[in-house]
Amino acid sequence: MEDQEDLVLQGCGGPLQEWVDGINELLTEAGILLDGSRFERVSTFQHDGMSCLLFPFEDVKLDMGKLAMWRIQTHGQFGGTWLSDYVPNRLGGFLHEQPEKPQMDLLGQDGNIFSILGRASRLLKRAGRKEQSDEMFQRVTACGDYNKALHIISEYVDTELSAPTKKSKKRGRDAYER
Numbered sequence: 001m002e003d004q005e006d007l008v009l010q011g012c013g014g015p016l017q018e019w020v021d022g023i024n025e026l027l028t029e030a031g032i033l034l035d036g037s038r039f040e041r042v043s044t045f046q047h048d049g050m051s052c053l054l055f056p057f058e059d060v061k062l063d064m065g066k067l068a069m070w071r072i073q074t075h076g077q078f079g080g081t082w083l084s085d086y087v088p089n090r091l092g093g094f095l096h097e098q099p100e101k102p103q104m105d106l107l108g109q110d111g112n113i114f115s116i117l118g119r120a121s122r123l124l125k126r127a128g129r130k131e132q133s134d135e136m137f138q139r140v141t142a143c144g145d146y147n148k149a150l151h152i153i154s155e156y157v158d159t160e161l162s163a164p165t166k167k168s169k170k171r172g173r174d175a176y177e178r
Contacts, residue, residue, distance in 0.1 A: 007055040007071065008086045010079030016044050019053055030070055037061040047090060054083065101158040102127045106150070113140070113149050120157045132156055 012019050020042045027033040043054040071080040102123040106116065117140050124133035136156045140149045154161040 004056070004058065004083070006057055006083040007067070008081050008083055009053045009055070010047075010081070011050045012044070012053045012078075013051055016042065016053070023053075023055065027067070027070070030066060032063050032066045032070055034061040034063060050079075101156065101162070103158045106159050106161065113146055116150070116153060117141075120153045123157055129156075 009019075009023070020039060024033065024038045028038075033039075037060045039055045039060055041056060041059070043056075045052050045054065071082075074080060104120055104123055109116070109119070117137065121133045121137060124130070124136065133156075136153060139152045143149050143152060150159075150161055153159065
């Protein structure tokens, strides 16, 4: 949601549909919602003991200038703010998904731990993760156990030993390695 802008109204008690209908009516009368457009997919959430509503801008046609003025004029009544202001100032920022780890096969490859470590290190560096490569190297060389070392490497690159993720893909050649 970080790449989109939406309207957040704070302190909205009562039935959600009454709020949605009322805000749609107010914004239509103010000439903010255009061409019969209406907010349909409004979400509700709780924060700091308040019910809040999230009005997504996708699928609605708006006069953004008028909406900005309406939001300022009615702030005392609705606590309206933009999502891009609300999240960093009230929630501490957006959660960021961890980027996918580079993939590396262990089966059918040289089993020497230093060979495996070198391949994993190259993959991480090519993916722009030099700090992770350095951290992995330090942890592996300090652990003193082959199996533990394989599992440490599998925390940094996706191998057959890595914990399954939602984005697990069919295994193939080492990603980025060509």
